[in-house]
Amino acid sequence: MLAPAPPLFRLDAHPGPIAADERAVLIADPGFGRVFTDHMAVVNYSTAQGWHDARVVARAPLTVDPACAVLHYAQEIFEGLKAYRLHDGGFAMFRPEANARRFRDSARRMAMPELPEDLFMASLEALVAADLDWMPDGPEGALYLRPFMIASETFLGVKPASEYLYMVIASAAGSYWKGGTRPISLWVSHSYTRAAPGGTGAAKCGGNYATSLVAQAEATARGCDQVVFLDAAERRWIEELGGMNIFFVGADGSLLTPPLTGTILPGITRDSLVRLARDEGMTVREEPYAIEQWRADAESGACVEAFACGTAAVVTPIGRVAGPDYGFQIGDGQTGPVTARLLERLTAIQRGRTDDPHGWGHPLG
Structure with missing residues (x-):
């Protein structure tokens, strides 16, 4: 009615x-x-x-x-x-x-x-x-x-x-991913960029998504679920996926996510996860992270988890990463404990199963 x-x-x-x-x-x-x-x-x-x-x-x-x-x-x-x-x-x-x-x-x-x-x-x-x-x-x-x-x-x-x-x-x-949440694979685009300094990267406008589609098609053609973009100036600093922000989990339990410098969309899910992690006492660093460093950290065990986040999919674990002449796995390729814990904490708040310390829920009569 x-x-x-x-x-x-x-x-x-x-x-x-x-x-x-x-x-x-x-x-x-x-x-x-x-x-x-x-x-x-x-x-x-x-x-x-x-x-x-x-x-x-x-x-x-x-x-x-x-x-x-x-x-x-x-x-x-x-x-x-x-x-x-x-x-x-x-x-x-x-x-x-x-x-x-x-x-x-x-x-x-x-x-x-x-x-x-x-x-x-x-x-x-x-x-x-x-x-x-x-x-x-x-x-x-x-x-x-x-x-x-x-x-x-x-x-x-x-x-x-x-x-x-x-x-x-x-x-x-319902679920954003067919079959439910699962670890996804990423293609690192070295040919295309999403945004440049002074552009519209921080605005949520359709043009940003239109320009990501050719890179997403490239990812799909190589058997990957999503594309991850590097910065436009040096083509080495990780920025975001075609429609999601990205986080990295260190072996020490800390979180790292690229900083909001004007070329990355300031995701609301991203901000929520940063605040929830800090509520738990986790160290969260917002700083540049190079693709070659991610590869080295994944191979050495310094990076044990990675996940993408956004309104549609909420939190999505990342299992594998591929580039033109390289590929590497994140941890054991499965959903890690930090990713799972943050996903559960956020969805519990969204659905009223636990306390809402920041008053994020807007009740509907």
Whole structure:
């Protein structure tokens, strides 16, 4: 049953939502990013009116002019976060305020209007309220939320647009990896880079992901699950995967992750893991780490675990790494104890199975 939307958003309920029995089949094993809910949240922006006409409506295709600015100049940004079913039967989003801040940072970098945090939060709450029945059961089930903004003005010319469309869609989500979490293999790209100093690496914009796809295809062709990028200047400092941050676990139990210098996306899962590890008394270093050093440390036993992290997959162990003329294994190639412990600690907080010392959960009524 549709719950009332927050007053800021007008609710125009879907006239023909997916039937309950069909929805149950769809969300029984949804995978990731393929099963979408009935509604979407929408807000318009113009330089004349500012943000206006906040509404939740039936999810439907967009109609845009062939001269729509986003199609030609790629002014667009997005976010990704999850709402969870809690251990006590309630529901909560995880750290949505952090997504709101990063969304504003991305907008600023892409010369787009900054969405106020209260409007961002209200859009999420309104959509979840309308489509809460799409929340899957199961240990990895969640409602994945995708806020995004595009330049919607009809014009041809290289300048910031004067009209924008902000939207949120939702997707019933299960495990990101087919068959569940497992150690993945990485291909180190020495031919392609993800971002350069002064570029858009720290913004969550589609262009960053588009440029990663050729390297990801290269990784897939070599039998690897994901690509890991090196820096653009020296081609030796590890930065991040195509869509995830990376951590390394030393034999002394310490953590190392590349620093946020403007070329790496400041991941919210990354920040959460850094804080949880420090809560446990672990040493966490945010400093450059060279690919040749990782190889030497893995072979000597100085690096015993490595893992990737992000909203979609949460925490993913790394088992093997390959490059053009080398390959090496991390530890025994399996999920290590530090990786497993941090994954369990984070997911326990997200799903309300344990205390939430930082107040990261945002309860949903």
